[in-house]
Amino acid sequence: MFWGCVMRVSVVGAGLGGLALAQGLRGAGIETDVFERDPGIVARFQGYRLVLNLIGFQAVRDCLPTRWHPLLDEIVMDASAEQLILDPQMNEIGKLGAGRTGIVVDRQVLRHLLLTGLTVHTDAALTGYDVLGDGTVQARFARRDPATADLLVGADGVTSAVREVLSPQTIPTDTGVRFVIGRTPLTDEFAGLSKAYGSKITGDGVSLLLGAMRFRTPPKQAAEQLAPEVTLPDIGDYVRWAMILPPNGTLEDLTAQDAVLSRMEGWHPELRALIEQADPDNSTLLSIRVVKPGERWASGPVTLLGDAIHATSPTGGNGANTALRDADLLRRCLIEANEGRQDLLSAVHDYERQMFEYGAEAVRSSLEKLPAFAPDAKLS
Numbered sequence: 001m002f003w004g005c006v007m008r009v010s011v012v013g014a015g016l017g018g019l020a021l022a023q024g025l026r027g028a029g030i031e032t033d034v035f036e037r038d039p040g041i042v043a044r045f046q047g048y049r050l051v052l053n054l055i056g057f058q059a060v061r062d063c064l065p066t067r068w069h070p071l072l073d074e075i076v077m078d079a080s081a082e083q084l085i086l087d088p089q090m091n092e093i094g095k096l097g098a099g100r101t102g103i104v105v106d107r108q109v110l111r112h113l114l115l116t117g118l119t120v121h122t123d124a125a126l127t128g129y130d131v132l133g134d135g136t137v138q139a140r141f142a143r144r145d146p147a148t149a150d151l152l153v154g155a156d157g158v159t160s161a162v163r164e165v166l167s168p169q170t171i172p173t174d175t176g177v178r179f180v181i182g183r184t185p186l187t188d189e190f191a192g193l194s195k196a197y198g199s200k201i202t203g204d205g206v207s208l209l210l211g212a213m214r215f216r217t218p219p220k221q222a223a224e225q226l227a228p229e230v231t232l233p234d235i236g237d238y239v240r241w242a243m244i245l246p247p248n249g250t251l252e253d254l255t256a257q258d259a260v261l262s263r264m265e266g267w268h269p270e271l272r273a274l275i276e277q278a279d280p281d282n283s284t285l286l287s288i289r290v291v292k293p294g295e296r297w298a299s300g301p302v303t304l305l306g307d308a309i310h311a312t313s314p315t316g317g318n319g320a321n322t323a324l325r326d327a328d329l330l331r332r333c334l335i336e337a338n339e340g341r342q343d344l345l346s347a348v349h350d351y352e353r354q355m356f357e358y359g360a361e362a363v364r365s366s367l368e369k370l371p372a373f374a375p376d377a378k379l380s
């Protein structure tokens, strides 16, 4: 056991990486609290479609209790391999390269599964931390009392407050590329768009990317049947669309939908209808920022995972995969320490050594793919 008592871990950030880690630690009997800045769990748009590769999918599976594996399998679908380049009338004008295969999952649905049974404190924005004389670490928050643990994990995304203290020299780069993302219920009206799913539609200096999310069983119903203790969101099939805008493009004062439609004059009517019928609560504008893991710090009772230390461009499709891989690797290293086979700092060091290597590679490969979508992106 961990020095004769139970190890305590504070995880900052209730994104995919932080929650997967917390689930894995909970399963191993390690005391884990999650602190999230948002005022509530569903306080903002979080529900886009992700493609997980086998490493990412296996990682999240291994962090979850085995009794939930049938539910996990029911709420995902296989990614189709075809990736074409189409013009705004949907004529094929090229191929995007080797198709992405993998497992498609809705981020919001997966996040709800990962939240089940965890202690998550919302409205808890970390503002700083102190390493105490006994080697423990005390996290400070804007609107709640400090919390002390044996290990503090910054899983707080690209603007990580934990990283600002632990590794102030690691600063995010704004590529200048913006994208508008949203989703539209998948009805029969859009059957004619199916060849465009997974493809890139190019016109007028912008790219539109479409992807279908089709559930085998609606997630809420799947949970009721397979794991009644889990509550999943009541959502149906949808098409996720994302328009990548060139750097310096103005968005005027438009809604997300109108910003996209203003760049689709003369496009295929079904493509325009898809954006017109989008769900406005699930459409938003995002920036592409990257974090390159640079200099290592001396391993201690504070570490980072996911976008906090290696944020990639979403065009690489590996940000969530890498965050989940971190969560699973750190989980396994901490179990070694908790069971007395290694001390805590060596376990953290082992995790960081491996994470820095594959994390840097994930960022590099995502940036390599960005110019195909945004030729003027700022890469350094």
Ligand SMILES: Cc1cc2nc3c(=O)[nH]c(=O)nc-3n(C[C@H](O)[C@H](O)[C@H](O)COP(=O)(O)OP(=O)(O)OC[C@H]3O[C@@H](n4cnc5c(N)ncnc54)[C@H](O)[C@@H]3O)c2cc1C
Binding pocket: 012, 013, 014, 015, 016, 017, 018, 035, 036, 037, 038, 048, 049, 050, 051, 052, 056, 124, 125, 126, 127, 155, 156, 157, 158, 159, 160, 161, 162, 181, 242, 286, 305, 306, 307, 308, 312, 314, 317, 318, 319, 320, 321, 322, 323
């Ligand atoms: C449109 C889009 C599509 C994508 N598609 C894919 C894909 O197909 N495949 C893939 O692998 N990846 C994809 N990604 C990337 C993926 O979503 C992210 O890389 C992944 O979610 C990162 O997880 P994370 O846990 O590190 O951080 P996040 O999910 O960003 O979570 C960080 C959390 O920390 C909280 N937080 C921030 N600051 C504080 C603070 N000071 N105190 C407390 N809490 C704080 C935030 O509110 C947030 O909840 C995509 C991203 C986008 C935007």
